[in-house]
Amino acid sequence: MADHMVPPTPLEYAPAPESRSIVDLEPSYGLFIDGAFTDGTDGGTFKTVNPATEEVLAEVTEATPADVxxxxxxARRAFRSWSRMPGRERAKYLYRIARIIAERSRELAVLESLDNGKPIKESRDVDVPLVSQWFFYYAGWADKLSYAGAGPNPRPLGVAAQVIPWNFPLLMLSWKIAPALAAGNTVVLKPAETTPLTALLFAEICQQADLPPGVVNIVTGAGATGEALVSHPDVDKVAFTGSTDVGRSIxxxxxxxxxxxxxxxxxKAANIVFDDAPMDQAIEGIVSGIFFNQGHVCCAGSRLLVQENVYDEVMERLKRRMTTLRVGDPLDKNTDIGAINSREQLQRITALAEVGDAxxxxxxxxxxxxxxxxxxxxxxxxxxxxQAHxxxxxEIxxxxxxxxxxxxPDEAIAKANNTPYGLSAGVWTEKGSRILAMADRLRAGVVWANTFNKFDPASPFGxxxxxxxxxxxxxxxLAAYLQEGEGQ
Amino acid sequence: MTTTSSGIGSAADVLAVLRDLPGVDQVGLEARAAALSTRSIKKDAKRTAIDLAISMVDLTTLEGADTPGKVRSLAAKALRPDPTDPTCPQVAAVCVYPDLVATAREALGDAPIGVASVATAFPSGRAPLDVKITDTEYAVAAGASEIDMVIDRGAFLAGDLLKVAEEIVAVRAACERGDGTHAHLKVILETGELATYDAVRRASWLSMLAGADFIKTSTGKVSPAATLPVTLLMLEAVRDYRDATGRQVGVKPAGGIRTTKDAIKYLVTVNETAGLDWMTPTWFRFGASSLLNDLLMQRQKLETGRYSGADYVTID
Incomplete structure (x- = not known):
């Protein structure tokens, strides 16, 4: 510097796409039933597309009620032996699955980004590592169920029907399957119709792990398949993640x-920023709260509540930070925001945002x-x-x-709680006592303090x-997959 | 100190500014730095980054064993980092002890390469103020274009922030050349001794309010030296300081940055934090010695498609 000024050099990031050659896509996929891939009973199929390009990735079987x-x-047949297997033996399978997921993590991440549209840096650094961790964590519980809080001799429920959403296809699969299997249940899982591919790759991993046939079954399809599954008379347990409307009908x-x-x-989580927040980190938390996974997150910090005396400063910093977000090819390692998962979801977002304008x-x-x-x-x-908007x-x-x-603080609490929902909330302040007082009064299942959208298999979520x-x-x-048994 | 050189106000105002700085959440800061370091810089972007990084190096030797011969060979390296390739940029400056400033200046001739001198009882800063001022004046008179001073960490940790600020103001005055220009002042915070990020933010603002042209992480004599989170935090500080005052201040991480991969992480952090205005050796420097050769080897790799080796770049 000193005596001569040198003009700045812009650093334009060159494309850095992750190779998709690691994924072997089949042109079509069957259903995974009783340890094997099978064609559906009536041959109906649907297409799953890459939401970033609209390219058809594969044809997937539409499971009928007969397939379900x-x-x-x-699953019922497999339950007899799986539920009676000593926990330490079930754990071996779960540990094996966890290890295979870690070994095949790049393949899983690329496929997840292809089918879902999320940026590879998230599928690679967040989704897939958490999936592996979830199986590791519940593998550890399989031989310790007497300490799970369901009495000294807990028993599994039986066959679990599990229906999961498209926003975290593989992660939601792990949240459902890992505890169910650890507790001795067997499962029939239906992935979302727009994101079935990683669940089918997971089925392959079950085969690789020599998981006994029938312990995990994957049926693909849309709403009708899900309905047939959850209303099936021989199902003992239903677990669903998705929209409140569908949840009501279930x-x-x-x-x-x-x-x-x-x-x-x-x-419709409130992310609450006080005037004494660690400001730069709060801005990061606001950004990851709403833009992580394109905002396709049930616990997203979609309502930002800012203390009025720092509103201008927060908005200026937030807007500056948002200008650095990189939107585009989900497989590019430098992409921060990927594609919206489907045309239908894009229309929903567009329509609600237009309501905001109106x-x-x-x-x-x-x-x-x-x-x-x-x-x-x-x-x-x-x-x-x-609040009246x-x-x-x-939920957008x-x-x-x-x-x-x-x-x-009272007004923040009142506004945060003034919603029909109550999944999550965030509090940003350097004052520890305020964090505790807020967490006490926020009616949300998860309250994050000076962070947001952090998940851990040891931490309950709901x-x-x-x-x-x-x-x-x-x-x-585990409680959702266990009942109190008899005897000591 | 009644008014600071930036004209921001009285001592009481300065202390009030420091008290009002927002806190730093350690977990969040380190997570942001980790996220920035996952950026993938390839092809043309990598070429641009490597040349920019070379042009930002303060090529440094700060050893008790330094001699005129050693400094002359360092200066030759600064002038022609890669003697086989005339398109290779020169470094920003060489950085030496005060008694070797004249040697360095002479060896560099008229080249647009700065001579930075550490001063003020570097690295500990444990000397009376008049000794520090004499040290600084000596280096400036010998031809230093930049002075890298250390703050009084003892005073800072004891809570005597005004003493720290007054020393910076005094050293800044000693940088005056008498013709209206001054040797540019880099203020070394020695972040490894300040220990907390809150202290680093406060020390950054204190230095800028007292007139620093640059804030610098470390002497290189204390571990940890520069880290990516600390540099990110200082980049936030210079960005916010310019927003508040209109005056731009530079940042120099020093010590521990040895590889091209590391240097690129720092440049990405500059790019996405302080922004384009800082993407120049005028406002961002690397205090380093071994980094340069790794940059040169990576540069040769981009040109030829092959890795060369340590014997294909010059040791100094």
Whole structure:
């Protein structure tokens, strides 16, 4: 520097795509029933596409009620021996699966990004490592079930019907299958119709691990397949993660039966930033709270509550940070925000954001060029939002943040809790006592302090109110798959 | 200190500014640095980054055993980092002890390469203020274009922030050349001794308010020296300081940065934190010695497609 000034050099990142050659895609996939891939009974199929390009990735079998019947029957047969197997033996299979997932992590990550549209840095650094951790964690529980809180001699429930969403296909699979198997249940799992491929690769991993046939069955399909599964009379347990509407209809279908039910549904989380927050980290937390996984996160921090005296500063910093977000090819290692998972979801996001405009909220997005094919939505922030706006009440499930302000902790609590949901919340302050006081009064299943969207297999996760019931993860997550047995 | 050189206000104002700085969440800061270090810089971007990094190196020798001969060969290396390739950029400066400044300046001739001198009882800073000022004046008179001073960490940790600031103001005054120009002042925080990120942020602002042209992480004599989280934090500080005052201050991580891969992580962090305005040796430097050769080997690899080896770059 000193006596001569040198002009700045821009650093434009060259494309850095992860190779997709590690994935062997089949043109079509059958159902995984009783340890083998089989064609469906009536030959119906549907296509799964890469949401970043609209390229068809594969044809997948649409399971009929008859297929579901076969899958449940296979799970029932397998239950006899799997449930009686000593826990330490079941653990061996789960540990083996966990290790294979870690070994094949790159393949799983690439396939997850291809089918889902999420950036490879997330599937590689968040989703797949957590999937492996989930199996490791519950493998450790398999021979310690007497300490799980379900009495000294707990028993599994039987056959679990599990229906999972498209936002974290493999991670939600692990949240469902790992505790169910550790507890001695067998499962029939239906992945979402837009993201079936990693579940089918997981089926291959079950074969590789020599998991006894029928312990895990994967049936692919849309709503009708899911309905046939959860209402099947020989199912003992139903676990669902997805929208509150579908959750309600499942609760109706299960009502009056002996089936146990856990639901993990929608959310409209408040991310609360106080004036004494660690500001740079709070901005990162706001960004990861809403833009992680394109906002396709049930616990996303979609309502930002900012203390009014730092509102201008927070917005200026947030907007500056948002201009550095890189939207584009999910397989590029430098992509921060990938594709919206489906045309249908893109339409839903677009429609709700237009409601925000119509209601008079002010929309802002950083300048960013979106690809011409595929499904994309620019990271968006709405300011001037109040509790009376629909974009502050309804789950958008996309990269759209609504910003509200508050003056006092009481007002923050009142606004945060003023929602039909109660899945998660975030608190940003350097004051420890305030964190504890807020966590005490927030009606949310998960409260993050000075962080957001952090998951750990040892930590239970689940909601209040319309966000569902039951907990997944930790010791609490086993309770959903165990009943008290007789004797010591 | 009644008013600071940046004209920000009285001593009481300075202390109030420091008290009002937001806290730093350690976990969040380190997570952000880790996320930035996963950026994948390839092809043309890598070529750009390597040449930029070379141009930002303060090629350093700070040993008791330094001699005029050693400094002359360092200067030759600064002028022609890769003697086989005239397109290779020169480094920003050489960095030496005060008694070797004249040797370095003479060896560099008229080349647009700075001579940075450590001063103020480097590295500990444990000397009376008049000794530090004499040290600084000597280096400036010998032709140093940049002074790398150390702050009084003892005073800082004891809570005597004004003493730290007054020393910086005094050393900054000693950098004046008498013709209206001054040797640029880099203030070394020695972040490894400040220990907490909150202290690093406070020391960064204190130095800038007292007139620093650059804030620098470390002497290289204390471990840990530069880290990516600490540098990220200091980049946030210079960015926020310019927003508040309009004055731009540079950042220099020093010590422990040895590989091209590391240097690129730092450049990505500059790019996405302080932004484009800092992507120049005018406002960002690497205090390093062995880093340069790794940059040169990677540069040759990009040119030829082959890795060469330590014998294909010059040791100094």
């Amino acid at each position: 019947d076969l899958a449940v029957a296979a 609760a109706r279908a299960v009502a009056g039966t002996e089936k146990k039910l856990t639901l993990e549904l929608g959310g 209601e008079g909220a002010e929309r802002w997005s950083p300048p960013c060029e979106l690809p011409s094919s595929g499904f994309w939505y620019a990271p968006t922030v709405f300011t001037g939002v109040t 629909r974009i502050a009440r309804e 499930f996309g990269p759209v943040l609504s910003v509200l302000t508050f003056r006092t 909601g209040y109110k319309e966000s569902g019931y039951g907990r997944e993860g930790g010791k609490q997550g």
